[in-house]
Amino acid sequence: MICAKQVFRCFKWIERAGDAITGAAGPVFIFLAVCLLSTGVVCFFDVVQPTLPWPWLTTPLCILVVVNLFAHYYLVCTVPPGFADEISRLQESNGRWWWARKRTGTRRKQLTGVQWSEELNMTKATTSKCKRCGVMRPERTHHCRICKRCVLKFDHHCPVRVNQCIGLHNERHFVLFLVYLSIASFVYAWAGWDHVLSALGWYSDPWIHRVPEVAFLLIYILAAVLFLAVTIMASYHIYGIACGETSVESQDNEYYRKMAKGRGEDFVNSYDLGKLKNLELFFNVGPNGYPIYTLFFPLRIQPYTDGHSWARKQGMQSHPGLRTGEELTDEEDL
Numbered sequence: 001m002i003c004a005k006q007v008f009r010c011f012k013w014i015e016r017a018g019d020a021i022t023g024a025a026g027p028v029f030i031f032l033a034v035c036l037l038s039t040g041v042v043c044f045f046d047v048v049q050p051t052l053p054w055p056w057l058t059t060p061l062c063i064l065v066v067v068n069l070f071a072h073y074y075l076v077c078t079v080p081p082g083f084a085d086e087i088s089r090l091q092e093s094n095g096r097w098w099w100a101r102k103r104t105g106t107r108r109k110q111l112t113g114v115q116w117s118e119e120l121n122m123t124k125a126t127t128s129k130c131k132r133c134g135v136m137r138p139e140r141t142h143h144c145r146i147c148k149r150c151v152l153k154f155d156h157h158c159p160v161r162v163n164q165c166i167g168l169h170n171e172r173h174f175v176l177f178l179v180y181l182s183i184a185s186f187v188y189a190w191a192g193w194d195h196v197l198s199a200l201g202w203y204s205d206p207w208i209h210r211v212p213e214v215a216f217l218l219i220y221i222l223a224a225v226l227f228l229a230v231t232i233m234a235s236y237h238i239y240g241i242a243c244g245e246t247s248v249e250s251q252d253n254e255y256y257r258k259m260a261k262g263r264g265e266d267f268v269n270s271y272d273l274g275k276l277k278n279l280e281l282f283f284n285v286g287p288n289g290y291p292i293y294t295l296f297f298p299l300r301i302q303p304y305t306d307g308h309s310w311a312r313k314q315g316m317q318s319h320p321g322l323r324t325g326e327e328l329t330d331e332e333d334l
């Protein structure tokens, strides 16, 4: 696992370097990304899709993947991540059709705007004052130097793909976008292989499609590269979610682990409720959240918390093994 972590860290570093170099070109990248995605979709439905088996099943599935891909990309670019200096956003979902319905009949209690169940140990977040913008902010919030605001459950600032921070309210769309992009590029690369040979003149049949061979081949190469890169990135994020950590916390917690070990203690991440529960809470599905189908349709749903309270391991109020004053601040993080 240590090896896998190092590989992930290496990719994280490449991702950050890429973000830094191309930061200023954010909106241009979004435009380019939409153009490339659209060209990919046209190539796929013109060349590959008509040759897929069981069209009654594969056609609706392909359409569903494309709709999810564009919808989650749109949402991750437009839904703000949630800031420490704004009022709770958990009420904004009333009456809009693209919001999924919560399960009916589940027992819910209100605690500072948080919808929670009795099984969860919801604890009020400790607050601290941001040294950069002076805002009082709950734990798991970090200051983004590019947005110049404190972002709830800050994961990272993403200028290349979405041009904003990834935090509490849009992290779910970000991860689902990566997953659907990885599925789409896999299907293109896998089912399109035979057409590559055809485009290269391997078979005697002429190229009968409206899309020119060169466009199909270029998108094919892009899909193959994207499949590798995006699958690794999506796995990195899902692994972090399953561990109950954001990108920032996975680095911080490693430091805390070393500090605690030096004293002969064990650091425990109290947000880690077990792999399955962590994933359930992140996507807010399962017994007390939204139905599982919300993962397969491009619907908006609320996070399980308003960012001012967090679910922790039973009986814990903070991370054991971490002493007051040892917490890393944004000065070290960024």
Ligand SMILES: [Zn+2]
Pocket: 130, 131, 132, 133, 134, 135, 142, 143, 144, 148, 149, 150
């Ligand atoms: Zn701040």
Ligand SMILES: [Zn+2]
Pocket: 144, 145, 146, 147, 148, 156, 157, 158, 164, 165, 166
């Ligand atoms: Zn930001």
